[in-house]
Amino acid sequence: MSSAERAMRVLIVEDELAALELMQWWTEDHGWEVRTARSGQVAVEIGKLFKPDVLITDYCLQDDVNGADVIQQLRNVDASVRCVLVTGLLPNALGEDARRLHDVPVLTKPFTFKRLGELIENGEKAAAAASGA
Amino acid sequence: MSQPLNRDEGTSQLGLVALGVGIVESAPDAVVSLSFDGRVESWSWGATQMFGYDAEEMVGQSIQRIISAESVPLEAAVHARLRAEGSPEVYESVRLTRAGQSLPVSVHAWRLADGAGGFVVAEIARDISEQKRLEQELRLEATLLDGLSRSGEAIFSATDLEQLVRIVTDAATELSGAGFGAFFYDLEGEASQNSKLYPSSAAARQAFAHFLLPHHTSILGHTFAGEVVCSDDIVSDVRYAPHERAPGAALGEVPLRSYLGVPVLSRSGTVLAALFLGHAQPGRFCERIQRFAVALARQAGMAIENSRQSRQRETELSELRRSEAALRQPHSVYRAIGEAIDYGTWICDATGRNIYASPSFLELVGMSQEQCSEFGWGAALHPDDAEPTLAAWQACVRTGAPWEMDHRYLGVDGRYHPILARGIAVRDEQGAVTCWAGINLDVSRLKRAEAALREADRRKDEFLAVLAHELRNPLAPIRYALAIAKQPGRSPEQKRHTEAIIERQVEHMSRLLEDLLDISRITHGALELRKAPIELGSAIGAAVEAARPMLDEKQHTLEVDLPSQVVTLEADPVRIAQIFSNLLINAAKYTDAGGRIRLSAQLSGEQVLISVRDNGIGISPDMKPRLFTAFSQTRPALERVEGGLGIGLSLVHGLVKLHGGTIDAHSDGRMQGSEFVVRLPLGLPSSAQPVADSPSEHASARKLRVLVADDNADNAEVSGTLLELWGHEVHVAHTGHAALTLAESQRPAVLLLDIGMPDLNGYDVAAAIRAAPWGQEMILIAVTGWGRDEDRLRSQSVGFNHHLTKPVDPTKLRLLLSGL
Numbered sequence: 001m002s003s004a005e006r007a008m009r010v011l012i013v014e015d016e017l018a019a020l021e022l023m024q025w026w027t028e029d030h031g032w033e034v035r036t037a038r039s040g041q042v043a044v045e046i047g048k049l050f051k052p053d054v055l056i057t058d059y060c061l062q063d064d065v066n067g068a069d070v071i072q073q074l075r076n077v078d079a080s081v082r083c084v085l086v087t088g089l090l091p092n093a094l095g096e097d098a099r100r101l102h103d104v105p106v107l108t109k110p111f112t113f114k115r116l117g118e119l120i121e122n123g124e125k126a127a128a129a130a131s132g133a
Numbered sequence: 134m135s136q137p138l139n140r141d142e143g144t145s146q147l148g149l150v151a152l153g154v155g156i157v158e159s160a161p162d163a164v165v166s167l168s169f170d171g172r173v174e175s176w177s178w179g180a181t182q183m184f185g186y187d188a189e190e191m192v193g194q195s196i197q198r199i200i201s202a203e204s205v206p207l208e209a210a211v212h213a214r215l216r217a218e219g220s221p222e223v224y225e226s227v228r229l230t231r232a233g234q235s236l237p238v239s240v241h242a243w244r245l246a247d248g249a250g251g252f253v254v255a256e257i258a259r260d261i262s263e264q265k266r267l268e269q270e271l272r273l274e275a276t277l278l279d280g281l282s283r284s285g286e287a288i289f290s291a292t293d294l295e296q297l298v299r300i301v302t303d304a305a306t307e308l309s310g311a312g313f314g315a316f317f318y319d320l321e322g323e324a325s326q327n328s329k330l331y332p333s334s335a336a337a338r339q340a341f342a343h344f345l346l347p348h349h350t351s352i353l354g355h356t357f358a359g360e361v362v363c364s365d366d367i368v369s370d371v372r373y374a375p376h377e378r379a380p381g382a383a384l385g386e387v388p389l390r391s392y393l394g395v396p397v398l399s400r401s402g403t404v405l406a407a408l409f410l411g412h413a414q415p416g417r418f419c420e421r422i423q424r425f426a427v428a429l430a431r432q433a434g435m436a437i438e439n440s441r442q443s444r445q446r447e448t449e450l451s452e453l454r455r456s457e458a459a460l461r462q463p464h465s466v467y468r469a470i471g472e473a474i475d476y477g478t479w480i481c482d483a484t485g486r487n488i489y490a491s492p493s494f495l496e497l498v499g500m501s502q503e504q505c506s507e508f509g510w511g512a513a514l515h516p517d518d519a520e521p522t523l524a525a526w527q528a529c530v531r532t533g534a535p536w537e538m539d540h541r542y543l544g545v546d547g548r549y550h551p552i553l554a555r556g557i558a559v560r561d562e563q564g565a566v567t568c569w570a571g572i573n574l575d576v577s578r579l580k581r582a583e584a585a586l587r588e589a590d591r592r593k594d595e596f597l598a599v600l601a602h603e604l605r606n607p608l609a610p611i612r613y614a615l616a617i618a619k620q621p622g623r624s625p626e627q628k629r630h631t632e633a634i635i636e637r638q639v640e641h642m643s644r645l646l647e648d649l650l651d652i653s654r655i656t657h658g659a660l661e662l663r664k665a666p667i668e669l670g671s672a673i674g675a676a677v678e679a680a681r682p683m684l685d686e687k688q689h690t691l692e693v694d695l696p697s698q699v700v701t702l703e704a705d706p707v708r709i710a711q712i713f714s715n716l717l718i719n720a721a722k723y724t725d726a727g728g729r730i731r732l733s734a735q736l737s738g739e740q741v742l743i744s745v746r747d748n749g750i751g752i753s754p755d756m757k758p759r760l761f762t763a764f765s766q767t768r769p770a771l772e773r774v775e776g777g778l779g780i781g782l783s784l785v786h787g788l789v790k791l792h793g794g795t796i797d798a799h800s801d802g803r804m805q806g807s808e809f810v811v812r813l814p815l816g817l818p819s820s821a822q823p824v825a826d827s828p829s830e831h832a833s834a835r836k837l838r839v840l841v842a843d844d845n846a847d848n849a850e851v852s853g854t855l856l857e858l859w860g861h862e863v864h865v866a867h868t869g870h871a872a873l874t875l876a877e878s879q880r881p882a883v884l885l886l887d888i889g890m891p892d893l894n895g896y897d898v899a900a901a902i903r904a905a906p907w908g909q910e911m912i913l914i915a916v917t918g919w920g921r922d923e924d925r926l927r928s929q930s931v932g933f934n935h936h937l938t939k940p941v942d943p944t945k946l947r948l949l950l951s952g953l
Contacts, residue, residue: 111609
């Protein structure tokens with residue numbers, strides 16, 4: 001397990017400052033190494049350098065790059081990045097992006113941190129099983 | 134030459150006589166000499182050959198014996214002239230043979246001296262019967278041809294069949310020289326059992342009566358089978374079977390000997406009728422006459438066929454006209470019903486051709502009935518509708534299924550009109566379609582309503598999506614904050630931070646809800662303005678305060694530029710502040726962080742112009758027309774999550790309008806910034822009031838004694854602090870009882886009473902004060918979280934003068950106190 005050598009890296013992308021701060025606190029409480037971004041373009045740039053294990057991104061962002069684009073672009077860099085898409089929209093509003101990212105779990109706001117934690121841990125176990133096999 | 138002639142004179146004379154006798158005796162012509170009294174003196178071999186009498190029989194006999202009776206006067210006259218004058222005569226005459234046959238001859242006669250002082254007549258007669266026969270045939274040919282051409286004209290100009298049959302029969306009979314003519318024809322149809330006999334005369338009827346009806350008689354049967362039958366003598370003809378002779382008609386009694394039967398054929402060869410010619414003499418119908426009869430029959434056939442076709446066409450045409458006329462005039466009542474509909478009724482014939490359309494429809498498309506019938510209706514269809522409509526109509530006419538079609542017609546006004554056409558096939562007793570009838574329904578209103586409904590539905594769905602988004606977004610941080618706060622080991626600073634977050638989000642959500650309710654009130658005309666003379670500066674100040682958190686969060690620079698003099702409006706201060714806080718929040722939201730926002734106002738006649746300008750993302754031209762329409766944010770806006778319900782500007786627009794003002798938006802396009810300009814009518818003359826009097830600059834001129842009652846110590850503290858800063862004397866109570874005691878002892882001019890106090894609530898305190906003799910003049914202000922109308926009514930009913938909702942807006946409070 002990589003966390004034995006170093007802390008798990010989490011990138012949070014959220015344009016709403018309050019939500020971002022709180023998610024940052026919560027993830028840092030787990031002892032993870034956290035970086036944040038408030039726009040899609042910045043997220044992609046940070047992601048390329050930071051190489052997160054987990055990407056938590058809001059769908060609607062302040063620029064022309066939405067959460068689905070961020071996931072796509074960072075997966076192109078590292079296909080093993082575990083992603084969670086967060087949105088306040090109705091499920092059908094994601095349209096084509098929902099089909100494109102059918103394997104990415106979608107969390108609808110306001111979700112509980114418990115649920116977010118489960119998704120991250122499940123992904124972690126799956127990744128461990130995959131690397132152990 | 135004369136020498137030998139003289140020497141041989143005796144021999145020569147004998148030789149000449151012998152030569153003459155030889156010539157006379159061997160010539161085919163008849164050479165005869167007669168005495169002056171007409172008796173035959175010499176009779177040549179040729180004469181014997183020609184007339185059948187020999188010289189022995191004729192010499193000494195009168196020449197009269199061989200002269201035909203009709204030629205006797207002529208020949209007598211010739212002989213008289215010969216006797217008197219002696220010049221030769223050449224003439225034609227008719228002689229008789231021994232067999233009794235007439236023989237046309239050409240005669241050359243002259244006078245000869247008989248050597249005894251008297252004279253004899255010599256004549257050479259030549260048989261010209263062949264020449265005569267040719268002449269007669271030529272004459273016949275000419276007559277027949279002429280007759281044929283005349284009969285052709287007559288036949289084709291005949292007005293009815295009976296007349297035609299008569300012309301043919303008469304012409305055939307007359308020109309062929311036949312004794313009888315007859316025509317078998319069924320006027321109602323082809324030659325058949327029912328054929329009738331059209332005889333040329335009564336004699337002909339009798340003559341042909343010996344023949345049984347056609348088809349029963351073999352000789353007629355041949356003709357009815359299409360064969361020309363000609364018999365020189367029918368009596369001995371094998372084709373005329375003896376057993377078919379009518380009973381009692383002995384051979385001698387049959388007036389018919391020559392017989393000619395010719396079929397009258399159509400162009401395709403069908404036997405239409407038969408033409409019969411007969412003569413009492415045998416052998417009268419030569420080949421020429423047969424050909425003539427065939428030609429005549431052909432003319433008759435064509436004429437009959439033409440007549441029959443034109444009669445059929447006429448019948449069809451008149452039937453068509455009759456049925457069309459009948460269809461064009463439906464029962465007047467039904468017609469009236471039809472005409473009452475826009476765009477009336479229509480009728481098509483069984484083939485699908487339009488034969489009637491209501492005037493209202495014809496007027497709509499600008500056509501005459503004739504143009505419509507000539508398929509004008511198809512040409513007036515919308516290009517996208519034409520092909521499917523025509524295909525469906527053809528299928529409908531083929532199958533007889535009910536017609537229903539939604540299509541658009543080009544009107545004379547140049548616009549397309551949606552019309553719903555419906556119709557059904559009208560059938561006769563046998564179930565055959567006689568015509569189609571239906572209506573054209575104007576469905577433009579329906580279509581417009583449909584479109585409006587769809588648009589409203591789409592907007593509603595969009596709005597719900599946006600609403601969900603807008604409510605979830607502030608909910609998310611609240612939930613996170615609660616989760617964070619619950620965890621142990623939080624520093625006081627972190628706790629305060631999370632609380633602040635929750636407060637901000639709750640405030641945000643409250644504003645959303647208030648905006649929503651306001652929009653609903655404006656839409657239903659239920660929003661009431663509480664107008665009062667207000668100072669623009671203070672309203673703007675309140676607006677800036679409300680927008681401040683948003684401006685600070687995005688680190689915008691705000692510049693406010695107001696006129697130096699006081700600007701007074703007759704307006705609802707809360708709503709005016711709402712207008713500009715919305716515009717400022719809007720500007721903050723749609724401008725990237727660190728932007729510049731400028732609010733400026735200037736007087737212009739009876740109006741004040743207030744502009745809110747930013748250097749943000751601007752307004753795209755396609756967005757502009759819908760800018761002030763509620764719920765107009767579309768999906769692209771969603772993805773950008775600029776936030777908001779898309780009702781802010783609509784609300785602003787509605788509020789400005791309620792104040793009798795206008796609002797306009799300007800932008801040079803995307804990323805070019807936006808400017809909103811609000812024009813509001815001025816209330817009182819602004820120059821009348823010096824700036825110093827403005828409550829926005831100073832606390833109220835009147836110092837009031839105010840009692841603040843609130844069980845929440847912090848709230849009471851905040852309000853108290855503010856009131857003191859404004860220069861009032863403040864007393865604070867934390868319970869209802871304390872408030873009542875202080876009110877009695879301090880006799881404050883104004884009481885701010887929280888409704889939700891645990892011991893005595895605000896209503897109880899107010900009621901008690903109003904019940905006390907000293908409490909009548911006090912100004913009671915209710916402070917509550919409930920802002921509904923029924924809450925206001927309740928507070929009014931127990932004696933409150935004013936009603937403020939929590940959190941108390943400082944501007945509102947200050948304005949309220951300054952007005953006292």
